[in-house]
Amino acid sequence: xxxxxxxxxxxxxxxxxxxxxxxxxxxxxxxxxxxxxxxxxxxxxxxxxxxxxxxxxxxxxxxxxxxxxxxxxxxxxxxxxxxxxxxxxxxxxxxxxxxxxxxxxxxxxxxxxxxxxxxxxxxxxxxxxxxxxxxxxxxxxxxxxxxxxxxxxxxxxxxxxxxxxxxxxxxxxxxxxxx
Amino acid sequence: xxxxxxxxxxxxxxxxxxxxxxxxxxxxxxxxxxxxxxxxxxxxxxxxxxxxxxxxxxxxxxxxxxxxxxxxxxxxxxxxxxxxxxxxxxxxxxxxxxxxxxxxxxxxxxxxxxxxxxxxxxxxxxxxxxxxxxxxxxxxxxxxxxxxxxxxxxxxxxxxxxxxxxxxxxxxxxxxxxxxxxxxxxxxxxxxxxxxxxxxxxxxxxxxxxxxxxxxxxxxxxxxxxxxxxxxxxxxxxxxxxxxxxxxxxxxxxxxxxxxxxxxxxxxxxxxxxxxxxx
Numbered sequence: 066x067x068x069x070x071x072x073x074x075x076x077x078x079x080x081x082x083x084x085x086x087x088x089x090x091x092x093x094x095x096x097x098x099x100x101x102x103x104x105x106x107x108x109x110x111x112x113x114x115x116x117x118x119x120x121x122x123x124x125x126x127x128x129x130x131x132x133x134x135x136x137x138x139x140x141x142x143x144x145x146x147x148x149x150x151x152x153x154x155x156x157x158x159x160x161x162x163x164x165x166x167x168x169x170x171x172x173x174x175x176x177x178x179x180x181x182x183x184x185x186x187x188x189x190x191x192x193x194x195x196x197x198x199x200x201x202x203x204x205x206x207x208x209x210x211x212x213x214x215x216x217x218x219x220x221x222x223x224x225x226x227x228x229x230x231x232x233x234x235x236x237x238x239x240x241x242x243x244x
Numbered sequence: 245x246x247x248x249x250x251x252x253x254x255x256x257x258x259x260x261x262x263x264x265x266x267x268x269x270x271x272x273x274x275x276x277x278x279x280x281x282x283x284x285x286x287x288x289x290x291x292x293x294x295x296x297x298x299x300x301x302x303x304x305x306x307x308x309x310x311x312x313x314x315x316x317x318x319x320x321x322x323x324x325x326x327x328x329x330x331x332x333x334x335x336x337x338x339x340x341x342x343x344x345x346x347x348x349x350x351x352x353x354x355x356x357x358x359x360x361x362x363x364x365x366x367x368x369x370x371x372x373x374x375x376x377x378x379x380x381x382x383x384x385x386x387x388x389x390x391x392x393x394x395x396x397x398x399x400x401x402x403x404x405x406x407x408x409x410x411x412x413x414x415x416x417x418x419x420x421x422x423x424x425x426x427x428x429x430x431x432x433x434x435x436x437x438x439x440x441x442x443x444x445x446x447x448x449x450x451x452x453x454x455x456x457x458x459x460x461x462x463x464x465x466x467x468x469x470x471x472x473x474x475x476x477x478x479x480x481x482x483x484x485x486x487x488x489x490x491x492x493x494x495x496x497x498x499x500x501x502x503x504x505x506x507x508x509x510x511x512x513x514x515x516x517x518x519x520x521x522x523x
Contacts, residue, residue, distance in 0.1 A: 087298035131287040138267030
């Protein structure tokens with residue numbers, strides 16, 4: 066990822082965290098709110114591959130951790146895994162990168178990431194991470210992702226297009242876009 | 245080529261996971277956690293003004309969504325609030341009632357017009373249950389010294405007379421009862437004499453004067469004489485105030501209406517005077 070890419074990522078992360086904290090956190094449904102941050106990590110994996118996904122996931126996670134009251138590093142650990150895993154998804158089938166498939170992948174990984182976050186939190190000794198609230202959180206994040214995933218994808222494509230003017234998208238070869 | 249890339253990907257993943265776990269571990273250590281807390285607070289402080297502005301602009305939207313989604317729980321909450329409001333109202337009225345009781349008891353202690361007669365405090369158990377009898381039950385009976393014929397007073401004036409007494413309850417006939425008649429004198433200086441009879445609960449008393457001429461707002465007191473077939477009362481108990489005077493042309497005597505001084509509509513505590521006419 067180029068310097069311009071990182072600069073764009075910084076903008077996306079700052080705007081994203083502001084949107085998360087001041088808007089999305091207020092949309093509480095069933096005791097949970099949509100999560101844009103996990104989607105940024107997932108979209109990074111889709112747009113940039115596993116390595117970039119892990120790196121962006123780590124960055125986004127550290128920033129997200131500043132605004133939650135779970136242990137510092139829990140989000141980054143989760144998002145590293147999410148970004149990497151989604152990046153691997155991208156490299157499996159060639160020529161299948163339809164927008165809707167990507168959105169679907171984001172939605173699924175958003176939900177999986179939320180569940181992973183709860184499991185890791187429980188493993189880290191946090192009480193109340195796994196319970197009947199967890200299912201609600203996963204559901205709400207999934208539904209919210211249907212709306213937020215296209216936005217996150219557009220943002221991360223913009224980030225990764227920073228170093229490759231005219232490169233466009235998709236890159237169906239299955240490799241990392243940040244070579 | 246592909247293999248080395250895959251290896252580098254895995255190394256990156258491993259490093260980032262380790263970095264995250266390290267940060268996570270550090271956060272569990274006191275002093276580092278303290279520093280992270282500072283960073284967190286700083287970040288939140290930076291974002292706070294922006295957050296506040298956006299929240300102010302967007303809160304109604306969020307509330308709309310949240311409200312629609314939480315309709316059920318909002319309804320339940322509403323129900324709960326209604327219940328607690330009802331409970332509070334009930335408590336408030338209980339409190340007000342207790343204060344009222346306290347005032348009545350305190351006022352009974354200050355009844356000055358019966359200073360030389362022993363008095364038993366009693367609570368009203370039931371309001372008049374009949375439409376035709378202005379009587380009520382007291383929670384004191386013969387065991388407390390209450391006996392038939394004893395006068396009953398409220399904090400302001402005469403209430404009635406005991407018409408029956410059990411061991412722990414007694415029945416009091418109000419002066420407004422149509423069977424009641426009380427010999428009275430006009431004013432403190434006894435400018436006239438007459439008989440006050442009841443006309444029913446909530447009605448004013450009827451005053452039939454034998455002598456003298458009443459003025460409006462004049463207070464009438466018990467005369468201390470025993471009327472035939474009526475209750476007997478010690479002299480000087482305030483009964484009521486003259487509210488209107490009628491004089492029938494050609495009639496021998498004047499009549500007037502008297503408003504009872506005791507608040508007979510909302511009696512809760514009364515005093516039974518341990519006084520009986522000496523036979």
